[in-house]
Amino acid sequence: MERYLRQLNIPQIGDEGQRKIGEASILVVGAGGLGSAALFCLAGAGVGTIGIADFDTIAESNLNRQFLHTTEGIGTDKLDSALERLKAFNPFIKFNAHRIKVSDDNAESLIEPYDLVISAVDNMDTRYVLNRACVKGRKPLINGGVSGMYGSIQLIEPGKTACLSCLLGENQKQTAANSFAPVVSTISSLMAQAALLLVLGQPNSLKEELLFFDGEKMSFEKILLRRDPKCPVCGKLKT
Numbered sequence: 001m002e003r004y005l006r007q008l009n010i011p012q013i014g015d016e017g018q019r020k021i022g023e024a025s026i027l028v029v030g031a032g033g034l035g036s037a038a039l040f041c042l043a044g045a046g047v048g049t050i051g052i053a054d055f056d057t058i059a060e061s062n063l064n065r066q067f068l069h070t071t072e073g074i075g076t077d078k079l080d081s082a083l084e085r086l087k088a089f090n091p092f093i094k095f096n097a098h099r100i101k102v103s104d105d106n107a108e109s110l111i112e113p114y115d116l117v118i119s120a121v122d123n124m125d126t127r128y129v130l131n132r133a134c135v136k137g138r139k140p141l142i143n144g145g146v147s148g149m150y151g152s153i154q155l156i157e158p159g160k161t162a163c164l165s166c167l168l169g170e171n172q173k174q175t176a177a178n179s180f181a182p183v184v185s186t187i188s189s190l191m192a193q194a195a196l197l198l199v200l201g202q203p204n205s206l207k208e209e210l211l212f213f214d215g216e217k218m219s220f221e222k223i224l225l226r227r228d229p230k231c232p233v234c235g236k237l238k239t
């Protein structure tokens with residue numbers, strides 16, 4: 001417990017909260033920029049089981065922001081690099097490695113064993129796949145995204161909150177996003193914070209709101225979200 005000493009005395013955590021964190025299982029899809037800080041935060045906090053899904057290899061252009069990886073690792077699998085670093089950081093938790101490209105064919109079985117899912121991917125298609133699977137499996141999903149100096153996170157609790165498709169429809173196109181380390185790491189850390197608040201059972205206004213970060217103005221804004229009763233993904237889901 002020495003390892004968690006500095007968080008055990010936080011009133012919102014305590015021994016009971018630490019036990020909940022230790023029993024939690026969280027899947028992070030994407031071990032890139034949006035995954036890096038989140039995975040370190042979850043491992044540092046002592047989340048009992050962390051799943052990591054990734055199929056990509058490390059490119060030099062990743063290294064302006066993807067702290068999980070090293071220059072030496074360029075060309076090797078992000079999954080191996082992430083596991084090596086995270087196991088060295090906290091060897092007392094369980095890591096599950098999923099070397100797959102997430103699709104509609106595998107997403108439901110992938111997310112099934114986990115309490116909640118963090119979407120730390122770089123494309124809309126995979127975000128939609130995870131949204132569909134999490135709504136169907138009634139699994140909380142935290143989705144983060146960045147573009148240049150801006151970023152946002154959305155917490156999706158199927159049947160209770162707006163899902164990704166309520167917010168964006170089903171046909172949002174992919175645009176290559178520029179990525180700046182402080183912005184992407186802020187969003188990544190906030191996803192871990194949202195996940196841990198959920199694990200701790202703490203009140204979390206993100207259930208109704210999208211959190212938007214403006215890295216140019218250094219400001220946060222919350223935008224009220226409403227479920228779309230005609231949403232093709234969650235419209236028919238009962239609360």
Ligand SMILES: [Zn+2]
Nearest residue numbers: 163166231234
């Ligand atoms: Zn929806």
